Amino acid sequence: MLTLNASQLDEFFALIEKKRELYLPVENKTGKSEYKRWVEGDKYSTALRTVKSAKNFFFAKSENLYDLKMDHKNVEVIDTREDIKEFVIFGVRGCDVKSFDILDNVYLQDPVDTYYKNRRDHGLVISMACSKPATTCFCALFDIDATSPNGDIQAWNVEDKFYFNPLTEKGDAFVEEFKECFTDEDSKPVEKQKEETLNIIERLPFVNLNMEGFGVEDKLKAIFDRPEWEDLSSTCIGCGTCTYVCPTCQCFDIKDFNVGDGSIKRFRCWDSCMYSDFTQMAAANPRLTQTARFRQRFMHKLVYYPIKNEGIYGCVGCGRCLVSCPVQMNIVKVIKAMGDN
Amino acid sequence: MDKDALMPYVGVITEITRETPDVKTFRVLGKDGKKLFIHEPGQCAMLSAPGYGEAMISITSSPTEDYMEFSIKNAGKLTGWLHSVEVGQQVAVRGPYGKSFPVDTDLKGKDLLFIAGGIGLAPLHSVINYCRAKRSDYGKIKIVYGSRSANDLVDYKELQEWANEPSMDVNLTIDRPQEGWDGNVGFVPTYVKELNPELSYTVIICGPPIMIKFTLQGLKELGFKDTQVYTTMEMRMKCGVGKCGRCNIGDKYVCKDGPVFRFDELGELPNEY
């Protein structure tokens, strides 16, 4: 397997950054890790999760769709899309890699979202296997192998070595391009680490939750009508924290921003089904209560999405919502209450 | 790069007609004088203007016309602006969105009963005129249309035109008595029950949720089945392309799986509409 010494990592990064834009998790001033554009001196953070997921790389928190101008009665639509530079995201955990598939199912289906596709085409994902999963992790529940993540290239960090294994053509080409960086070594340490990690994963509290009944059409109405939604959502404050830290939440809003120089930027931005105005229309709002909104979010992830996408759940078990929810309400509590757990 | 589905065309408003105190009809054509795109009856388009945002509006005109029209109620930021513009104003338009009414399949050859309330006539207007244009393809046509007052009846002139056609039966009603009104007075659901339509009709209904709810109840009492009734839920759409995530009813996206639904289909979905 291709390897790289930890001591050479920065050199490797510098080389990548010469040709592409490189993004990786770096510890921020609060001690947590966040993706950022690599600059000389940045240390790769091996922290288990970044506060925000990696979805921002493809589905941007906010992005300009096009510009508009109005001159008296005339309207002009200006295409502002630009060619995107090739970029590399390094160190994406298995759960976040999986989330890209989930977003693909939405954004690459007809009609293809060109903004998303553009970035997807130009991004290369180097994933990173987990070795110290947290007790709030439950990716295994969604058939994600955190010890062998997907991506264009999968990677492991065992002690002071990094191991790389390209999975896609893009990955092959990349490895070929940077081949002088790597040496070829035995992959036994990787196998050993995988085994140890899987051993931990088995002991994690949520990996064996029962998903029976979710994601099937004939139980849809039954789950929808369950009385538990009321209690689960009773203290939901309707903020968007869960949706904004979630790697699979994909909803957006389209709005106009008046730049002030006579032009309007029509942009799209993340939206949250937890917000009261999410489904507000001129005349009415079909989701009037926080319970309805709360239910929508989890129904979407656990029931609607899998029905539409061959049983794949709209959750990757990253555990971010368990950490971030201001009122400690999360998908695990919902699965427990709604499923047969 | 390919044109993105979210990116609009520029259209020109070539005609504005005031229908009611708060409804105007806008005729929109491309800058070249042609239609911006081809649509089917019941489909919608996203209208927008710089700084005023977007709004999903059902296309009122029949696909058989060589223009595209929108009847729009002054209700929000964009529609308020539209009500203030003059002929010649350009607007951004993208679409068409959603599935149409099954005019060339399920509805073909059937007797059609159109029930509409207020601005709810707008999406049906397209279907009615389509059926008129292809009159021989359909059986009897009955229209029940109601509004708050006589002044709030949209398309009043055209309603007269429809009424004058021997093969169409137009029934109008208003909520409260009004001077100079010699037609029926009463709410739409009650009026439909009074008219007691034969069960041969396939029903197409659009209007405020509360009107739909009670009309449907009445129809059921008359013996109509859910499979005989269609409605449209175009109001819920936002992006129109199945991505923004807000128009769903259960696992169905209104913008891709709808907006036209048969009531038995809706019956299978969670009660969130």
Place this chain on the structure above:
Amino acid sequence: MQKIGVFVCHCGTNISATVDVAKVAETLAKEPGVIYSTDYQFMCSLAGQNLIIDKIKELDLTGVVICSCSPRMHELTFRKAADKAGLNGFLLEMANIREQDAWVHKDREEATLKAVALGRAAIAKVALNEALIPGESKVTKRALVIGAGIAGMQAALDIADAGFSVDLVDIEPTIGGLMTQVDKTFPTLDCASCILTPKMVDVQQHELINLMTFCEVEKVEGYIGNFIATIKKKARYVDPDACTGCGLCTQKCPTKNVLNSFNLNLDNRSAIYIPFPQAVPLVAIIDAAHCKKLQEGKCGVCAAVCAPKAIHYDDCDKLVENKYGAIVVATGFNPIEVHAFNEFAYDQSPNVITSLEYERLMSATGPNGGTVLRPSDKKHPKTIVFQQCVGSRDTTSRGKTYCSGICCMYTAKHAMLTREKYPDTDVYVFYTDIRTPGKGFDEFHRRAVEQYGVHYIKGSIGKVVPMSNGNLKVQASDLLMQRQLHIEADLVVLAAAMEPDKSAKHLAQQLTASMDNDGWFTESHPKLRPVESPTAGVFLAGACQGPKDIPSTVAQAGAAASKAIILLIKDKLKGNPCVAHSAENMCNGCGACANVCPYSAITYVEKEFRMPDRTTLIRRVASVNPAVCQGCGACTVACPSGAMDIFGFSNKQIMGEVDAICQ
């Protein structure tokens, strides 16, 4: 679609000299919604107004922006013009490119840019303006005059003569005010009583004037045309209607050693008393603090001797509430306390007195019947030293920074009268400057110096040291001669500064009328609206607004009265439509708006609401009384949810202006 017309005024060369008006008109023509833009020499001229009217009609304008002077000058003019053309006047905005631009800038290019920015803001605002229609309210045809000194009396008489009822309130048991204590008036030297007493009688006899002496205004609510005042009638213990003013009770009263405040405590009176012989109403009053019957329950002599049975020991304070259309404030002034000025030894010697005390010493109704005798030993003073500016033009914390305006004159009067009556007396006057700007004033002062031989010395007393014989060692400096003076005086008289009456502050709070730092009521405009308070319907008369002499006071009282009459003569008042209102669905009922409302215009009501989730809910929401609201905007700033807004100055409109300026 907006159709806005822009009219840029040259204002002769006032604007056009600094601002390129043609360019402003040309640039603003390109703003969204603008369909017409022009410049013109004098927009406010009849021709200018006609231009606006014509264009509104011709182009069917939906909004008008005038770039000219301050809206304070001509907003009304232009609004009227718009109304004439059929466009609601509130669909017109003014951009002030004169005071805020042309007059304060030199650079033509920059000033032009600024004019464009101001114009743009006005266009942005007018596009969001809504037609507003002022509400109407009835006018209560009754005036309240607070303070019955010469100012209040004059105002009351004038208003009553115009045919309106007046309640004239005074905190003292008699009307007349401070002028009753004055002996002679400058510069004519008429006897103050001789000119005041007939006026007091006129007031008392006027059938439309209701005298309310020994009364205090407790609370004022309401608004122009519709004030509601709560007035406290303080317990007098004597029925003024029954009392004949015979004075028997005052003679029989066993408590005779009460300090007589009318004579500034220079002599004594009894516990039941009549303030002074010409008092109006001429009735007795019991000084409860010194009455044996009221304090200890013993005595009762006065009731026993009172033939008409006017004495009621069980009398108590009563509150009455009345409605008024207009209020005239005439609370007047008082001399300041001079204790803080240690150098003059006011507290150490009875022979150091204030000018007002000297006034009483000279008065025929004074403690010595008009003979000037010094307080300590009732000896005739041979050397009198007057010190001016005691606490006036004083930058230390002891005094006032302003000039009290009348001291130069009354000191000259005192000096002159003293020399006239007692030619053997040496009179010295220490002054800072002599200020005599009134008609005949300087001639008067010169007479004192030249004819009466008063020693005027520019300078000041440095120290007064009382001697055992009652005389005073005065050490002073003569600034012109650059020398120290030592005078052994019999009497030192201090010209104490004027300050607003103590009751003014509470009254200002009730009326929400503004006061300046010194506590004088401020006028709405110092030049153009000198007798109107910024609170609509409240007018200012006399020295409550600033130091004044008698002629100015009477003149101002007349002016205030005429303003009040102009108000009272109307049957209905058009309100200001630019008032606050609350968007109830956004209102939290938190109370912030009412907490900051200076006019108490906001109350809360419980209302049933249909909530977004289709349930109904009873919520507490703010409700604004548009008649009371003055449109100050405090509530809109305090409101956290943005529910509170002002018609004509909505948050949206203001943000529109800001956005336009920031472009």
Place this chain on the structure above:
Amino acid sequence: MQSEIIKRTVELFNSEEIVRAIGWRKGDFDYDLNPSIFKSSEDLEKNFVYNDFSSANLSKFLIKISQKEDGKTLVFLKSCDTYSFNSLLQEHRISRDKIYIIGVPCEENLDPSKIKAALGEDVLSMSCDGETVTVETLDGTKTISKSEVILDRCLACKSRKHVVYDELFGEEGEVLDSKRFDQVEILENMKPEERYSFWRTELSRCIGCNACRDICPACTCEKCVFDNRDSGVENKVATNDFEENMFHIIRAFHVAGRCTDCGECSRVCPEDIPLHLLNRKFIKDINEFYGNYQAGDDIETLAPLTRFDAVDVEPSIVKTRENVK
């Protein structure tokens, strides 16, 4: 303490004094407590938890409850939460007569993320016994000193005094000398450009989730201006990051004089932005300009910024700002 509280609450349920209680519900971990409504004594006995992780301030939930529900609701309030309660009461956002308050004593709360940062993410259970926190992990039992893992806001606790309650567990506490303005002073002493860059860095992490606003007991508007289409500032995000930062500044202005400094905003921020410092700066300024004022101290005293007094006749309203730096 927990069992005593449960015992008393069950009594109140049984005596029909209360019909529901709002408290902290047991989660999957003992640091994972969900503010929750208990509708029966059985539910409460089984699932109510009061421990070092009962950080959530429950007062704001009472708005909806007292607007909509009948019967009395019991609420558990820590000392700092009682200030929020008073503040809400003062603004007529809750009905006092529909609430029964049990004041619960509060030592410092612990911060699970600090514990995890120190001991690893594989934590199963955390508990505190006096000065030591014992942590069960997949890797075995570990310990850490309590002082290292105290929730930031509790390090500057302003008061152990319950300013309102119907019933109090434990001793009546005292107002503390919190030194909480020290941090503000550090910011004040920065050069403007330093301070600007401090805030820009901090706020750059904001993901716009609104958790700070939605948890804040002072942010109780029926319709927030940022959600109001008619407000002119409504926008989920702005295309310009400076405008996005303005959200927090505007919010700080909106709660100025009303913020009790409960610290929930910073506690729930997923990005650990020290939002409370903005509010605390306002509190400090208000104290300096107008004299000490603690929002929520009582329900009579109005905040200096949201009050008009009759003595405020112009221009005496304008005080000389002697203390301004």
